[in-house]
Amino acid sequence: MRICLFNWKDSAHPAAGGAETYTREVLTRWAAAGHQVTWFAAAVPGRPEHERTDGVETVRRGSRLGVYRQARHWYAAYGRGRFDLLVDEVNTRPFGCYRWSGGTPTVALVHQVAREIWSAEFPPPLSWAGRHLAEPAWLRSLRGTPVLTVSPSSRDSLRDYGLTDVRLVPEGITRRPRPAVGRETAPTIAVLGRLAEVKQVDHAVAAFARLRRELPDAQLWIIGDGPLRRSLERSAPPGVTFYGRVDTAARDELLARAHVLVATSLREGWALVVDEAAAMGTPTIGYDRPGLCDSVPAARGVLVPPDPAALAAALLRHLPRLTAASAADGWEGGALPWDDVAEQVLRTAVEAAAVGSLTRRPIRAAVR
Numbered sequence: 001m002r003i004c005l006f007n008w009k010d011s012a013h014p015a016a017g018g019a020e021t022y023t024r025e026v027l028t029r030w031a032a033a034g035h036q037v038t039w040f041a042a043a044v045p046g047r048p049e050h051e052r053t054d055g056v057e058t059v060r061r062g063s064r065l066g067v068y069r070q071a072r073h074w075y076a077a078y079g080r081g082r083f084d085l086l087v088d089e090v091n092t093r094p095f096g097c098y099r100w101s102g103g104t105p106t107v108a109l110v111h112q113v114a115r116e117i118w119s120a121e122f123p124p125p126l127s128w129a130g131r132h133l134a135e136p137a138w139l140r141s142l143r144g145t146p147v148l149t150v151s152p153s154s155r156d157s158l159r160d161y162g163l164t165d166v167r168l169v170p171e172g173i174t175r176r177p178r179p180a181v182g183r184e185t186a187p188t189i190a191v192l193g194r195l196a197e198v199k200q201v202d203h204a205v206a207a208f209a210r211l212r213r214e215l216p217d218a219q220l221w222i223i224g225d226g227p228l229r230r231s232l233e234r235s236a237p238p239g240v241t242f243y244g245r246v247d248t249a250a251r252d253e254l255l256a257r258a259h260v261l262v263a264t265s266l267r268e269g270w271a272l273v274v275d276e277a278a279a280m281g282t283p284t285i286g287y288d289r290p291g292l293c294d295s296v297p298a299a300r301g302v303l304v305p306p307d308p309a310a311l312a313a314a315l316l317r318h319l320p321r322l323t324a325a326s327a328a329d330g331w332e333g334g335a336l337p338w339d340d341v342a343e344q345v346l347r348t349a350v351e352a353a354a355v356g357s358l359t360r361r362p363i364r365a366a367v368r
Helices: 016-031 067-079 117-121 126-140 152-160 202-211 229-235 249-257 270-279 292-298 310-322 337-355
Strands: 002-006 037-040 050-053 056-062 084-092 108-109 145-149 165-167 188-192 217-223 238-243 258-263 285-286 303-306
Touching: 002 016, 002 067, 016 037, 016 056, 016 337, 056 145, 084 337, 108 337, 117 126, 126 145, 145 152, 145 292, 145 337, 152 217, 152 292, 188 202, 188 270, 202 217, 202 229, 202 310, 217 249, 249 270, 258 270, 258 310, 270 285, 270 292, 285 292, 285 310, 292 303, 303 310
Parallel strands: 002 037, 002 084, 037 056, 084 108, 108 145, 145 165, 188 217, 188 258, 217 238, 258 285, 285 303
Antiparallel strands: 050 056
C-alpha cells in the first residue's frame, strides 16, 4: 500500500512526544513490511525538507500553524493519486484531509482530546475560546470520517463531540526485561514524564510533602525535564531528587528500584509510563482521569480521586506493603508489542476507510 500520514510534528521535532513515538514505531514497521510510507510534518530547524529514515520518507513544510496550509498545497502538487490511504493524525487540530484528498480513503488518528489542557497551557480568554469554540469545531469537522483512538476514555470524549465511527487501536510498548537490581530500603516514589502543567507534577510533590509527615524517610524521584523544573525544584521539600532526562537503561533501573510510580496528569491518551513501570515490576497509583483510568487498572494499579490529599492517603496505605515486598519480575499492562500494534492499526484503518462515509474509492492494495 501507499500510505501518507499527516502530523504537525515528526519524531525529529523538538516538541515531539508520545504520539510521535507511537507514529514512528508504527510507520517504520509498515515500511519494513513493504508498504510505501510518507510522513508529512512541519519544518524542523537543521533538518532537510525531504529525508528517508528506516524506510519512511519524511516531508517537512511550514511552521507550527502554516503546516496545515502547506499540507494542502503539497498534496495538490505532488500527492494526488499517489496514495491508497491518508491518515490525519490530530494533535488538537485536524488537517482536514478528507476535504482535499480527491477521494483517497482517509481515517483520523486521535490520541486524546485537549479539553482541560487548554486551561493548563493558555491564559484566558484564549483557553476558553480553545476549549469551547475551536476544539469542538475542529473535532466536529471529522463527522463522517472514521476515527482511531487508543483508549476507551478517549473514545468516549470523541463521541461527546458527535463522532460516531470511533474505533479502538492498542497502545504499544517495547518489552524489556527488568534489570537485576533490588528495591530501595527507604519508601521510594517515582514520577516519570515531562515537567509541564498538564502532568501536574506539583500535585505529586504536594502529596509527598504530606506523606513525609508520616514517613520521614520516604523519597521522591522525579524523572524528566520541562518548563516547570525550576519552579518545582524551588518548592520541593527535603527528600525530592530531580534526575532530568535519562536514557532508557537508566530510566528502567530507577523504575525498578522504586516501590511505586505516581501519575497525576490532567488527561492522557493512554499514559505509557504506567506500562513502562509495570514492566519493571512497579505498580502505579494514579489519578482517576481520562487515559489513566484505562492504563492504570490494566497494569494492576490503583486509581484515586484527582487530589493531592487522596494521593497522599493512598501512598500511606499502600507503601508499607510495597516496601516490604521483594523485587518482582515485571508484568504486562494494557499495551501490546509494537509489531502487534502496527498490524492492528493498519488493519483497522483499512477496514474503517473502506466503509467510511466520506471515502470515494476503494483501497486497491491488500494489507500485507
